Amino acid sequence: MAPRLLVHTRTTGYRHDSIPAGIAALRTLGDFEVHATEDPAALEQPLDAYAAVVFLSTSGEILTPAGRERLAAYVESGGGFVGVHAAACTEYDWPYYGDLLGARFARHPPHQPGKAVVEDHDHPATRHLPAVWDFTDEWYDFRTNPRGRARVLATADESSYEGGGMGADHPLVWCRGHGEGRVFYTALGHAREAYEDPAFRAHLLGGVTWAARLPTP
Template sequence: MNLKSTLVALILLVGLSSQVSAQQFRVLVLSKTAGFRHQSIPEGVAAVKKLGQEQGFGVYVTEDAGQFTDENLAKYDVVVLLSTTGTIFDEAQKAAFQKFVQSGKGVVGIHSATDTEYEWPWYNKMIGAYFLTHPRQQTLRLEVKDKNHPATWHLPDNWLWYDELYEFRDINPDIKVLINADESTYEPAKGNGPNHPMAWYHEFDGGRVFYTALGHVESAWKNEAFLQHVHGGIWYAAKGKLPK
């Protein structure tokens, strides 16, 4: 290698090292589906990548659950389950995911992350609920119940929103609800009643979990309020910092 090539290589290496050191934390986005596949997944992936670029955290994207090994997950601070569906993990991958959470790391579930792993009780408790059904896409009033969280700091008390509105079963009573659906403002399918969570967080099995049911429609991923909502959830999952 001549001197010029050596200098170019060193410059590239220094630039890469600076970029890595500037990352606040590292996020692994999994968008694998074994059931329904949402059309908004590409928009979601692109939006999370852009958030990482703008907000200074690393984003790595995969459709391969084989990435869920002890060695590989140790590289990351947060796993984002972006509209996953169905049974997507084998037993070894499940064990690695549990160890990841138990080591104090974070998980973010988006939309159909609750339509995932129905035969895995640990997952149900971790993600916070299972999907039950949904009505047609509609506009509703979202009631922001807790604004003391980075995912909701910026939101109004009453947030008018259009989306595919999930209803849930097997809701973990330990979740801390951030946003509630006002069922009087739209036509539910079966409904969850006055306590209809649409976004929540909790500490679970040593780690931190944030979930939002929003994000079905492609347009959501161009909405600044929603993107801040997702960013706040990722930041909480990575850092665990809430105002005292």
């Protein structure tokens, strides 16, 4: 049986029009059975059947109290969690979620070209990337720097675009352990075009397979 992913896309704040493209990409990236849902009740059910839970550009408060308990228990006991782009704009009223993800969204400049600097190539999400990755995105700033609580894989070069607000150390992609589980987050993925980009698709696949403890193709 193919590994199952629960891809949650509920939004109660800003909604990205790239969400359908992200779901379509996840359905075609690997040998996954993807259950995509907007229903918060899906997180209230046992999650052990899933190799990973993916929050794909979620926003605002999206979980019920029971869903919060299920997600926390799932990751603590060894489940995989993947946050993509606006997943960092999610569950501000739940302190645990900020600890789980590693940082929370603060602001972003306009969507524009820039450069991501890969500082750790020893990870499935970044091993295929050049040392400096030219990309177009929103270049999220975060309320706190996750370094020290997470393994930073790539940072934003603020000199390569306008409006950066974190300075010389601006983590953009990271992973971390949480309880017995694994957490991967990428701030990239704003536009539909990202999910057609081979380098980004491989980046996303590497993050999912790492969090889910699956072999990387």
